[in-house]
Amino acid sequence: MIHILMAVYNGEKYLSEQLESIGKQTVTDWKLHIRDDGSSDGTLCIIEEFALRYPGKVHLLEERQINNYGSKGNFAKLVECVREDGDYAFCDQDDIWEPDKLEISENELRKAEKCKDGKIVPAMVCSDAKLIDEKGALTGESFAANSNLYVSGRQTFEKLLLYNFAQGTTMLWNMQLHRIVKNIPAEAVMHDWWVALVAAGNGRIRYIPKQLISYRQHANNELGEFDRKAWHKSFLNKMKLSNWRSLVRNNRQLQSERARQAAAYNIMYDDRAAERYAEIMKKGRIARTVIGIREGYIFLSKIYSIKYYIL
Numbered sequence: 001m002i003h004i005l006m007a008v009y010n011g012e013k014y015l016s017e018q019l020e021s022i023g024k025q026t027v028t029d030w031k032l033h034i035r036d037d038g039s040s041d042g043t044l045c046i047i048e049e050f051a052l053r054y055p056g057k058v059h060l061l062e063e064r065q066i067n068n069y070g071s072k073g074n075f076a077k078l079v080e081c082v083r084e085d086g087d088y089a090f091c092d093q094d095d096i097w098e099p100d101k102l103e104i105s106e107n108e109l110r111k112a113e114k115c116k117d118g119k120i121v122p123a124m125v126c127s128d129a130k131l132i133d134e135k136g137a138l139t140g141e142s143f144a145a146n147s148n149l150y151v152s153g154r155q156t157f158e159k160l161l162l163y164n165f166a167q168g169t170t171m172l173w174n175m176q177l178h179r180i181v182k183n184i185p186a187e188a189v190m191h192d193w194w195v196a197l198v199a200a201g202n203g204r205i206r207y208i209p210k211q212l213i214s215y216r217q218h219a220n221n222e223l224g225e226f227d228r229k230a231w232h233k234s235f236l237n238k239m240k241l242s243n244w245r246s247l248v249r250n251n252r253q254l255q256s257e258r259a260r261q262a263a264a265y266n267i268m269y270d271d272r273a274a275e276r277y278a279e280i281m282k283k284g285r286i287a288r289t290v291i292g293i294r295e296g297y298i299f300l301s302k303i304y305s306i307k308y309y310i311l
Contacts, residue, residue: 001086007074009037011093021097035061075191076184090168101212105172112206122177122203126166129215157200168192187264
């Protein structure tokens with residue numbers, strides 16, 4: 001059984017397409033768990049209509065919420081409340097899944113979780129994605145190529161302390177990992193980032209170099225892709241004093257968020273790498289850079305990684 005965790009909020013514009021893509025999955029052994037974060041549009045009506053077509057397969061956690069938790073808090077509630085046996089997947093309300101998304105992810109997860117001695121370890125898989133606009137038109141063949149976020153190879157956990165390369169809506173993880181995650185703390189930068197950290201620190205992550213979803217980019221995205229070409233084009237604008245100050249403020253905020261996340265992870269899982277990262281982040285910029293390169297927290301093969309860390 002695959003438990004799909006979907007957080008929704010005023011999603012009537014794109015929700016039907018996402019639900020239809022779930023209904024068309026080649027894997028039919030799934031259950032959709034939905035938590036509405038206080039929608040004021042027709043989101044619940046769309047969900048109710050879909051539930052009638054798939055009896056017993058849709059579980060709405062609460063009929064309506066008064067308080068708005070935001071995307072991270074909404075997904076955190078789903079992780080906390082849904083504790084059934086099986087695999088788990090995050091699902092956004094505005095994307096479109098390929099029909100074999102769950103099938104391919106499940107097959108790769110079975111390979112990733114198995115040791116030579118037959119033991120099953122905590123494991124997670126994630127994949128690439130296509131990019132589409134508000135109308136569903138293709139704008140990019142590869143999220144990974146456009147964003148340059150995915151980093152393969154050694155020291156996956158250290159990379160994840162720096163930035164998240166696992167896109168939540170492409171992720172699938174097993175029950176062994178779900179038991180370890182337990183809950184997503186307030187210090188987590190985002191829900192998917194936290195689950196990826198736990199997977200890398202306590203088990204395995206496998207990347208699937210296939211576009212298994214269409215990731216919709218629109219004005220209401222909470223997080224979007226990082227466009228390197230656009231960043232370079234706007235470099236001169238960022239040299240303006242006002243833009244530079246804004247950039248510095250944003251970077252300091254993100255540095256602080258990453259440090260708090262690492263500290264929270266260390267408290268929950270007693271992890272030396274996370275503890276060391278939090279220590280490094282307390283140092284000055286030059287010291288952070290030198291130590292980060294020496295100890296593997298900055299990766300010179302990726303220009304974006306360096307910019308992300310030291311600006």
